[in-house]
Amino acid sequence: MLLPFFLVYPFIFLYSLWYKCVSGNWLDVTIAKIYFTGYFPRLSNPRIGLFKILGYEYRDDACHVSIAELDIILWIFPQSLRFTSGSLATVEIHDFRVRVFSSSQTPVWLQKLRRNLVFTVLNCHTVRLDDILTEIVLNDESDQTRLSGYSNQWHIHNVFNQRMYAFGRLDAQLRRNWLDDHGSLAFIGRECRWIKLPTLQQSESRWQLSPFQH
Structure with a gap:
């Protein structure tokens, strides 16, 4: 029952x-x-x-x-x-x-998160990437540079920590004024997640640990 x-x-x-x-x-x-x-x-x-x-x-x-x-x-x-x-x-x-x-006052936890994501993007294996777009705009009048980036459905496998990162949509824009020595970064992520993948040993022992196995 x-x-x-x-x-x-x-x-x-x-x-x-x-x-x-x-x-x-x-x-x-x-x-x-x-x-x-x-x-x-x-x-x-x-x-x-x-x-x-x-x-x-x-x-x-x-x-x-x-x-x-x-x-x-x-x-x-x-x-x-x-x-x-x-x-x-x-x-x-x-x-x-x-x-x-x-x-200059970025919190430590945010610095670690940023380093981990940058390392994953630059060094790990891209499993899926539907679309990516970059754009650079130079303005002679204000000496301002604008760098924009966009990606859709970017999935990355980090073999070092056994995580699968899935970014549904990423929008980022970096603005830099060279005269005032001032800049800003805006980053928007939608439907982002990471999943801890099982190791080979965990996969092999999964049924051995099952309390419902006969």
Whole structure:
């Protein structure tokens, strides 16, 4: 007899959370809502819970970060049931925005993210690329250079960390004024995700670890 789908309605619910620090470096964090929903795991959907965070805002002297929605899905036996390569949680970020006020004060976590993505693009294997376009515009009157780039459905396999990066659409534009020695970079990514791929050892031992094997 199959167990019916079971949902536990949110039993943890918080809203209008905020934290502010004015001593030393200025810091302001606000969260509109946080709640947790429990689920009864099934073979076809072995998740046990969902954390949802809405309206996250982070501000300090260096940057402004905002996330419209953050979903954290918790799994049970994800590798054995072939839902993930072993990760117990799946994270989905919606409308993630970062504004850095000065490149000299770029946060450390953003520097690491940038280095990882640049290394992946320049050194790893492109599995799929539907379209790519670059454009350079030179302006003699204002001594401003504008470099624009666009890509569609760019999938890259990083063999060093066993990740598959999928960029649905990327739009980037770099503006540089050589007289004022000032520039700006705008980067927009849509439908972007990365997936941790299973190693060969994990693939071979998947059925050995399965609790449902006869």
